């Protein structure tokens with residue numbers, strides 16, 4: 001019936017849509033349609049591997065079912081046709097009394113997903129066919145064992161009966177018989193258990209366990225469809241950013257039996273070690289068992305290597321198949337198999353999950369084996385994995401006491417004393433203690449406590465919970481949703497499996513694995529960072545295998561990438577580190593930090609100056625110190641561009657706190673010894689106080705209203721550059737004007753700057769080539785980029801401010817208050833401060849790039865917001881044609897890698 005139909009969904013007309021595919025019809029690239037499991041079962045079938053025959057109901061059928069509440073009209077007939085064909089092929093009919101065909105009904109979405117319906121095995125067994133099965137196999141015990149498993153699985157997953165009821169009955173049967181493992185139950189015991197199980201179903205559901213095999217199958221299929229929308233499945237999808245409209249496929253697979261005695265069994269295996277990447281035999285095997293027994297821990301499994309002693313023929317065949325799979329998928333595979341009376345059957349394979357370290361090692365191993373090329377290797381790793389490898393980690397050799405585990409929400413290794421409220425967190429951290437803030441969940445009131453803590457641990461909430469979102473925003477270690485932990489904030493303690501942790505006890509949390517430890521676990525620096533720092537050499541004899549792999553892949557990324565990578569760095573120390581990490585310049589040097597500390601008083605005087613003379617005086621004091629800062633920076637980055645941003649933040653940031661100062665003045669007045677300076681200061685603070693400083697007097701606006709401020713900074717840059725040139729250096733300064741909204745602002749500042757530069761050239765006799773450009777960080781600037789480019793030699797997109805102003809919210813205020821709700825409601829999948837909002841902010845960037853280049857074809861374009869170090873955003877910036885991204889020194893390797901991945905043309909891999 002189906003032979004004359006195209007195995008792909010036809011493009012036109014509902015009638016030609018096909019919903020069911022035999023395993024021989026699919027292939028591994030049809031995951032959208034057949035789900036991961038179905039696509040790979042088909043692939044194995046077509047490779048000629050021993051896969052029990054069967055067919056897959058497509059995700060399209062599921063989508064129709066979920067949209068309309070009913071299965072598509074044609075589905076029933078199509079399933080019947082495929083079932084007929086299967087029965088014909090197997091020479092037996094589903095549930096047939098004397099010689100039954102049994103099948104499993106298995107869910108399988110595009111991405112493997114916890115929360116989906118569990119597989120039901122042995123569909124087709126009934127009071128009648130169980131006898132047929134016993135005869136067919138010549139084993140009564142086996143038949144009744146299979147039947148009790150069916151009622152148990154079907155009851156639990158399809159009919160939603162509490163699984164414990166079955167477990168308890170099974171336990172009771174074992175106890176009555178005085179045995180400890182299920183294999184010691186005999187046919188008669190299992191027969192009794194079946195009666196018991198059927199009673200449970202009847203009592204719990206008010207209906208009998210269905211005896212009609214086709215009804216069993218149809219109910220199971222619908223249950224798989226329905227399981228797409230369980231709360232757990234939805235939550236998982238939201239956390240992993242898997243679209244909600246994919247639907248799941250259903251696989252109907254003829255049964256093979258690992259529970260037919262000691263010459264049968266079931267196992268799982270990896271083609272190489274998913275932790276280290278090493279090739280070898282990794283897996284577990286369990287004799288006389290079915291399905292999940294091997295991972296459920298009901299009996300002790302043996303290491304896969306022992307299968308060689310148990311059944312050499314099957315073992316050799318399995319090794320052969322594993323090699324075939326690796327060579328075919330060109331990657332680490334994980335597999336499920338069953339041996340039925342000495343006959344090996346393959347039940348599942350997929351490209352296996354692996355640790356970040358293994359990802360790098362496997363990628364280079366596969367290159368060495370000639371299975372993939374370097375371009376593909378680059379696609380096999382991600383910036384997120386590299387970032388994970390760069391965090392300090394807990395010493396693997398340390399003795400640890402793990403007390404719990406939650407969701408790895410924000411990576412890092414944090415150690416500190418347990419505190420249960422923000423107030424204590426702040427108090428203790430002020431007195432120099434390291435603390436871990438432990439809460440059931442956090443809310444905006446906890447913000448200061450989170451800032452004060454080394455790490456955050458919560459017992460509730462997932463990856464989009466308040467704790468997780470805010471911690472990631474702050475780059476702070478966080479483990480959330482550690483549900484075993486009972487957090488008692490009133491008594492300031494937590495209880496977990498009998499262990500009590502009191503306030504002040506030291507705990508260690510691992511934000512990369514979610515593990516929670518009691519006591520201090522020693523932290524070791526990441527070897528990958530040691531390598532980037534130049535303290536470990538990839539070529540050295542004792543070099544870590546991981547470091548060597550990272551080195552090779554980074555070298556390849558650097559070779560192919562088009563984007564240059566610069567650093568955001570304000571001082572020589574950061575600049576030097578950035579250089580070691582591969583920075584090709586500084587994309588953002590913030591000068592405000594140079595105005596703090598002991599220079600703050602000079603800035604105060606500048607702000608308070610009443611007369612030109614006073615102002616010039618304070619500027620003159622600042623000048624030489626600014627100049628020295630720049631000399632050091634230019635020296636550190638000799639030969640590379642350094643973009644210096646003129647003063648940006650609102651002035652009040654340099655003045656004393658308004659409340660503190662008011663109190664001081666009031667006290668002094670009551671003592672009648674008021675201080676003239678304090679009074680003036682207070683006045684100024686009042687004058688400069690702003691309701692919305694983010695939208696107030698800052699950036700270029702400052703330069704325009706405080707005479708001499710910007711020109712002093714430009715002079716410092718120019719004189720520093722001249723000095724470096726005289727010292728035979730190669731300074732390449734770029735002067736950047738922040739917060740420009742209109743070209744007129746820029747023109748005024750540019751004219752003044754050019755005059756200063758000309759003066760310095762004349763005074764020093766040095767020919768300076770300083771370029772002048774602007775940040776694009778206001779919507780108006782982006783919208784008028786064509787005009788602005790007339791006065792700017794470069795643009796640097798300030799995507800932090802641009803995001804704030806495009807969305808109309810201030811990051812500090814909103815991230816902690818309502819982002820959790822927004823993420824949970826799916827308004828955005830990820831914070832727009834983490835990954836650039838391509839449709840909104842990104843559109844402005846894209847258009848501004850075009851308009852800017854239309855005015856000035858050689859306009860240099862970069863980005864200096866935090867997005868410059870975010871993998872997905874880097875790909876976007878590559879695509880819109882920027883020249884460089886700039887990010888914090890630590891993110892530089894990530895940006896280099898992702899820029900390489902974006903540029904590399906290789907595609908088609910099983911990795912997300």
Ligand code: ADP
Nearest residue numbers: 104106119253254255256291292336338347348
């Ligand atoms: P999961 O998605 O949880 O891996 P599976 O559909 O792979 O679920 O099935 C669960 C278990 O049942 C696995 O161990 C699998 O190998 C086994 N299994 C599934 N179908 C069959 C079958 N037709 N014959 C024997 N065992 C099966």
Ligand code: MG
Nearest residue numbers: 037336347348
């Ligand atoms: Mg499986």
Ligand code: MG
Nearest residue numbers: 738777798801
């Ligand atoms: Mg800004």
